[in-house]
Amino acid sequence: ILAIGCATIDESATMEPGVTPNPETTEAGLWMQMDRIEEKTKSSGSLVKDKKLNSYIQKLVCNLANEYCPDIRVYIQNVPQFNANMAPNGMMNVWTGLLLRAQNESQLVSVLGHEIGHYIKKHSIKRHVDLQNKANFFALFTAALAGTGVYYRIDTRGLHDSVLLAVQGSIAAYSRDHEREADIYGLDLLLKEGYSPEGAPEIWENLIKENEASESGSTGLFLATHPAPEERIENLRKKARESNLTGTPRIGEKDFLENTLPHRAEWFLQELEAKKFAKMQVVLKSLAFSPLHQGELHFLQGELIRKERGKDYSPKAIAQYQKAIDLDSLDPRPRKAIGLLLLKTDQKKRALENLKKYLELKPKADDRSMITSYLESHSK
Secondary structure, eight states: OTTOOOOOOOTTOOOOTTOOOOTTSHHHHHHHHHHHHHHHHHTOTTBOOOHHHHHHHHHHHHHHHGGGGGGOEEEEEOOSSSOEEEOTTSEEEEEHHHHHHOOSHHHHHHHHHHHHHHHHTTHHHHHHHHHHHHHHHHHHHHHHHHHHSHHHHSOOHHHHHHHHHHHHHHHHHHHHHHHHHHHHHHHHHHHHTTBOTTHHHHHHHHHHHHHHTOSSOOOOGGGGGSOOHHHHHHHHHHHHHHOOOOSOOBOOHHHHHHHHHHHHHHHHHHHHTTTOHHHHHHHHHHOOOOSSSTTHHHHHHHHHHHHHTOTTHHHHHHHHHHHHHHHOTTOHHHHHHHHHHHTTTTOHHHHHHHHHHHHHHOTTOTTHHHHHHHHHHHHO
């Protein structure tokens, strides 16, 4: 087994701008696989088509990537989970769950820079080769045990399982080492653009709070191959203290909110469908005030309460919807929500008034016929 030839990994290898791999290499094969996936991604129904938002995120990536900008294509995917990833062929996926949780450019670019670090350091191909080598070793180890007969003559299941766990642990550790390297690389890119280095640890601190509130107590698959958030924060804060950033650091909250606020409520409500209410309460508390819809946070709080259906949920949700209406009488969303909930109480007149106002504010609503039907049936 020890004499088996394995593919080699040059840990110092980095991506060169505009360069594609030799067609005969393992890396080229991996690129071809990702090219096929990217073609499917281009026509995916999960893509966010907002041109302004796409241009904004692509610009942030280009500013960070510099000479690598022409090689990177950004796809914003409507996926309600915290994540972004970078393929070896230059395809970057940014999930809406990340955009929902980031509060400003400083936090967002810390993640984007991290993914660019994976790309430039060629971590995908390094992991791919390492994983192949470990998988081949384990398969041959199992075959060797069976071939000698030892596997069947004595109780070697414990040995077999131990090797499996060791291989799995090695794969995870290898991945975490790359994550640490990408963290530092991403922070360097963030600092070069003049952003506050605090953005990097901040987004992980928020993720810790969210996972601590998780009903399942699980940190989820995303953190399985990443350094523990506590370790990540400590390393990033240490690196931030060592930085020599001059002048006033950029936060980028205004531009970030301008581009994401039109979609924020939609992203939040999509995540509510998973019924992780304690986690989403943490997310809600971190959301910034919206100048577009001044009562939006109250509307979202009402939706969370209504969907969770806890004790006395109806009057609590109605109270939140009313606060949203008081702050922004032109937002149709709380009008519909409060109207439908009030229909289940003895406040029919108030319910119908809000549903009528909803149709006035949104005359081309997709559910216009349904709301009209409610109005007609309850007006009799």
